[in-house]
Amino acid sequence: xxxxxxxxxxxxxxxxxxxxxxxxxxxxxxxxxxxxxxxxxxxxxxxxxxxxxxxxxxxxxxxxxxxxxxxxxxxxxxxxxxxxxxxxxxxxxxxxxxxxxxxxxxxxxxxxxxxxxxxxxxxxxxxxxxxxxxxxxxxxxxxxxxxxxxxxxxxxxxxxxxxxxxxxxxxxxxxxxxxxxxxxxxxxxxxxxxxxxxxxxxxxxxxxxxxxxxxxxxxxxxxxxxxxxxxxxxxxxxxx
Numbered sequence: 001x002x003x004x005x006x007x008x009x010x011x012x013x014x015x016x017x018x019x020x021x022x023x024x025x026x027x028x029x030x031x032x033x034x035x036x037x038x039x040x041x042x043x044x045x046x047x048x049x050x051x052x053x054x055x056x057x058x059x060x061x062x063x064x065x066x067x068x069x070x071x072x073x074x075x076x077x078x079x080x081x082x083x084x085x086x087x088x089x090x091x092x093x094x095x096x097x098x099x100x101x102x103x104x105x106x107x108x109x110x111x112x113x114x115x116x117x118x119x120x121x122x123x124x125x126x127x128x129x130x131x132x133x134x135x136x137x138x139x140x141x142x143x144x145x146x147x148x149x150x151x152x153x154x155x156x157x158x159x160x161x162x163x164x165x166x167x168x169x170x171x172x173x174x175x176x177x178x179x180x181x182x183x184x185x186x187x188x189x190x191x192x193x194x195x196x197x198x199x200x201x202x203x204x205x206x207x208x209x210x211x212x213x214x215x216x217x218x219x220x221x222x223x224x225x226x227x228x229x230x231x232x233x234x235x236x237x238x239x240x
Contacts, residue, residue, distance in 0.1 A: 003024045007065040008028050009066075011064060012028075015088070016046065017042075026046045055083075086106075088112060108132050109151060111151075116140060
């Protein structure tokens, strides 16, 4: 495909890394000059252009802009009928993005994570799942959502990643005070959590770790008694 990228921040840069080897012709905007140069130097099929040059060179356009600056950046540009736009803009609905790129069409809203650079990451999206899967589905798992309301709920729920990482970090610190190799201890805990959750749904995993009097059961019950579940749900509701 001829793919253009407006905005070259952390997420958009990761997206380009993730698809640069797939044979697309990719044009990135000079808006983030240092990142754009790094991408162009790394891949023969990545070139740099002005914002309008990106639009003119592309059939599919990624919006990697912050929602609050998007109107200022997009208003001067001339989009073309038949162009398809995939927006990464948190805080702007698919309909709001669509209004900014007419007569092109914003056909999908997706929220990539930085790990998309290497693949193997979940991609939550709303809209044209066929197009998103065609571009990203070979290496990543696509989670198609039915509405803006579902996207908003997923955006809140994905914030559990930071508390989980903090819990693993705190457990690694505790472990590091008791073993010779703290880095190995953290690596063990990260692999334990990631592989266990990847291979099992949460309910069966909790049940499997629920041996009476076992370490996992005792620590979970200790944390539940101190409001772990209620605190998490209250935090998610506050985000909502």
